[in-house]
Amino acid sequence: MQKPIIEVSHLYKDYQTALGPFPVLKDVSLSISAGEYVAIMGPSGSGKSTFMNILGCLDKPSSGEYTLDGHAVSELDSPRLAHIRNRTIGFVFQGFNLLTRSDLLDNVSLPLVYAGTGKRERHQRAQALLEKVGLGMYTASLPNQISGGQQQRVAIARALVNQPRLILADEPTGNLDSKTSEDIMRLFAELNDEGITIIIVTHEADIASHAKRQVRFLDGRIVHDSYTTPSPAAAEMEPA
Amino acid sequence: MFGAMLGEAWHAMGANRLRTFLTMLGMVIGVSAVVLMMAIGQGAQESVKQSINAMGSNLFIVLSGSRTTSGARLGGGNAASLTVQDGEAIARLEGVKAVAPVSMGNAQVIFGSSNWATSIIGTTPDYLDVRGWNLTEGYSFSDSDIRSATRVALVGKTVVENLFADSDPVGKTIRIKQAPFVVLGVLESKGQSLDGRDQDDTIIVPLTTAQRKLFGAQFPDSVRMLMVQAESPQTMTMAENGMNSLLRQRHKLREDDEDDFFVRNLTAAAKSAAETTRTMSLLLGAIASVSLLVGGIGIMNIMLVSVTERTREIGIRMAIGARERDIMQQFLLEAIMISVAGCLIGLFLGIGGALLVNLLTGASIVISSNAAITAFAVAATVGVFFGFYPARKAARMNPIEALRYQ
Ligand SMILES: Nc1ncnc2c1ncn2[C@@H]1O[C@H](COP(=O)(O)OP(=O)(O)OP(=O)(O)O)[C@@H](O)[C@H]1O
Numbered sequence: 001m002q003k004p005i006i007e008v009s010h011l012y013k014d015y016q017t018a019l020g021p022f023p024v025l026k027d028v029s030l031s032i033s034a035g036e037y038v039a040i041m042g043p044s045g046s047g048k049s050t051f052m053n054i055l056g057c058l059d060k061p062s063s064g065e066y067t068l069d070g071h072a073v074s075e076l077d078s079p080r081l082a083h084i085r086n087r088t089i090g091f092v093f094q095g096f097n098l099l100t101r102s103d104l105l106d107n108v109s110l111p112l113v114y115a116g117t118g119k120r121e122r123h124q125r126a127q128a129l130l131e132k133v134g135l136g137m138y139t140a141s142l143p144n145q146i147s148g149g150q151q152q153r154v155a156i157a158r159a160l161v162n163q164p165r166l167i168l169a170d171e172p173t174g175n176l177d178s179k180t181s182e183d184i185m186r187l188f189a190e191l192n193d194e195g196i197t198i199i200i201v202t203h204e205a206d207i208a209s210h211a212k213r214q215v216r217f218l219d220g221r222i223v224h225d226s227y228t229t230p231s232p233a234a235a236e237m238e239p240a
Numbered sequence: 241m242f243g244a245m246l247g248e249a250w251h252a253m254g255a256n257r258l259r260t261f262l263t264m265l266g267m268v269i270g271v272s273a274v275v276l277m278m279a280i281g282q283g284a285q286e287s288v289k290q291s292i293n294a295m296g297s298n299l300f301i302v303l304s305g306s307r308t309t310s311g312a313r314l315g316g317g318n319a320a321s322l323t324v325q326d327g328e329a330i331a332r333l334e335g336v337k338a339v340a341p342v343s344m345g346n347a348q349v350i351f352g353s354s355n356w357a358t359s360i361i362g363t364t365p366d367y368l369d370v371r372g373w374n375l376t377e378g379y380s381f382s383d384s385d386i387r388s389a390t391r392v393a394l395v396g397k398t399v400v401e402n403l404f405a406d407s408d409p410v411g412k413t414i415r416i417k418q419a420p421f422v423v424l425g426v427l428e429s430k431g432q433s434l435d436g437r438d439q440d441d442t443i444i445v446p447l448t449t450a451q452r453k454l455f456g457a458q459f460p461d462s463v464r465m466l467m468v469q470a471e472s473p474q475t476m477t478m479a480e481n482g483m484n485s486l487l488r489q490r491h492k493l494r495e496d497d498e499d500d501f502f503v504r505n506l507t508a509a510a511k512s513a514a515e516t517t518r519t520m521s522l523l524l525g526a527i528a529s530v531s532l533l534v535g536g537i538g539i540m541n542i543m544l545v546s547v548t549e550r551t552r553e554i555g556i557r558m559a560i561g562a563r564e565r566d567i568m569q570q571f572l573l574e575a576i577m578i579s580v581a582g583c584l585i586g587l588f589l590g591i592g593g594a595l596l597v598n599l600l601t602g603a604s605i606v607i608s609s610n611a612a613i614t615a616f617a618v619a620a621t622v623g624v625f626f627g628f629y630p631a632r633k634a635a636r637m638n639p640i641e642a643l644r645y646q
């Protein structure tokens with residue numbers, strides 16, 4: 001069995017509201033190995049996004065342990081977390097989150113700016129990735145000049161530009177039609193074949209079926225965890 | 241990395257041009273006010289300094305008349321109490337270098353078909369030394385001219401300009417109050433005096449000639465004033481005390497009589513005039529600096545608005561790996577760029593304004609690189625100082641909260 005890239009144990013997350021602490025994640029434990037392709041499902045409000053944000057080092061759990069790539073995340077300081085978000089993780093948002101005033105090339109190369117990469121290499125790599133997602137001709141366009149599906153592909157190119165080992169995608173196809181969604185999912189499948197660990201959140205069963213493992217949340221807990229393709233880990237967990 | 245950030249800052253400034261311009265305007269006004277005020281203030285100081293240099297050093301004037309307790313002079317120079325002999329006695333005092341008796345008046349001067357009203361100074365050859373006044377042409381009169389009261393004259397530049405269009409004045413005969421005078425020399429230009437008079441609008445003649453042939457003094461040896469030069473700044477006090485007791489003695493004043501003369505330390509008066517202009521120009525600069533401060537607060541205000549508006553952008557940047565430091569740099573850079581750009585424009589406007597003032601009013605101005613450098617440094621500092629708080633506010637944002645901001 002491969003060494004886990006993500007190891008979460010007894011994770012709790014409470015939001016502070018006017019009515020007092022509101023528990024959203026309740027004792028979540030999960031282990032994901034390098035190279036896995038995981039779909040997280042569950043009804044609205046079950047805590048999927050909250051969980052993803054914690055995995056993406058954007059948010060902190062109220063309690064519990066999160067180990068990423070062998071590092072206890074709670075012990076890392078702010079520059080170190082920024083470094084992880086920059087190098088280890090590529091985050092894809094439901095709402096794309098592109099910089100509206102920058103053209104596509106600048107959007108895709110932005111993570112490289114924070115990695116300190118030189119201008120020429122930045123532009124070469126961004127160009128190459130835009131071509132890979134089929135947008136090579138749009139480098140000088142602004143995000144509002146292209147379609148939603150294209151914007152999501154730009155966001156994926158941006159997530160990939162620093163060659164992360166982990167892609168986290170929170171409802172990447174939530175705003176897209178089924179044809180465009182298929183394109184995006186095919187892209188993720190290719191990336192997974194290249195060895196990148198992928199975790200995606202989705203409401204749709206057919207989207208989830210692209211993944212090799214399905215995790216289901218309900219009311220802040222994991223209620224289901226299964227593999228579509230046989231894996232040694234699955235055999236261990238659920239002896240048939 | 242820095243190049244990329246500079247480009248982005250430029251972009252951000254361009255995204256809302258009107259707002260950037262209005263923010264800059266505060267800086268522009270502040271810097272141009274400072275530059276203008278400093279140029280005018282330093283110009284004033286410079287012209288005072290020139291007047292002082294032109295005046296001659298370590299100078300006193302002694303006038304006849306007395307001083308009231310309030311310090312105002314009563315009948316200065318009118319009572320005929322000072323004499324040429326008083327001056328000769330003062331010249332022998334310890335610490336005194338030279339004394340020039342002066343009698344003055346105004347007269348109409350004619351050369352050919354031109355005529356000009358000017359002031360006439362009747363004095364001895366020492367006068368030029370005491371005032372540190374040189375001739376650009378010709379030569380001065382001598383003691384023998386004093387003895388024989390010859391009709392010779394030294395003319396100032398303004399007089400030359402008004403009487404002798406192109407011709408060389410030396411050797412020409414002019415008429416002062418109808419009497420013919422031969423021009424011996426031309427005085428170098430001294431410019432304005434501290435009280436704003438044109439010192440070049442004058443003619444110098446031998447004292448005796450002035451008294452006997454121009455002004456017709458009632459008392460042959462009395463003079464209006466004595467100009468006294470001390471040997472050095474150190475001997476000024478000694479000379480002043482010596483003069484006071486000597487004149488009291490010579491004028492046979494009793495213990496409780498008031499002085500019938502008045503000694504004025506011109507050098508000290510000049511110093512206080514210089515001090516006054518210095519204070520004035522500092523004050524002007526200080527007032528102008530307040531507008532710089534206001535400009536800085538304007539920048540801070542807009543940066544705070546900008547940080548709030550761009551919360552989501554900050555969240556995105558953090559999500560893809562921007563450190564707090566990077567965000568901080570980005571916003572600081574924007575603040576500095578606005579303030580430095582405003583400063584540059586202000587610099588040009590300020591210098592332009594100063595040149596305009598010079599052109600329109602003739603007031604002397606000094607544009608020093610110092611003022612420019614100071615204004616620039618201040619602008620950069622203002623940018624950092626007032627940009628710091630908004631930038632830190634941006635950098636301290638929590639990434640997930642920033643991303644959720646609508
Ligand atoms: N910032 C917040 N403050 C307070 N409560 C929050 C906050 N964010 C989320 N919640 C609550 O936490 C719960 C889980 O939210 P979360 O966004 O993780 O759900 P989700 O599973 O992603 O839902 P969806 O499928 O609709 O995206 C919800 O009940 C939501 O109201």
Ligand SMILES: [Mg+2]
Nearest residue numbers: 048049050170
């Ligand atoms: Mg969600």
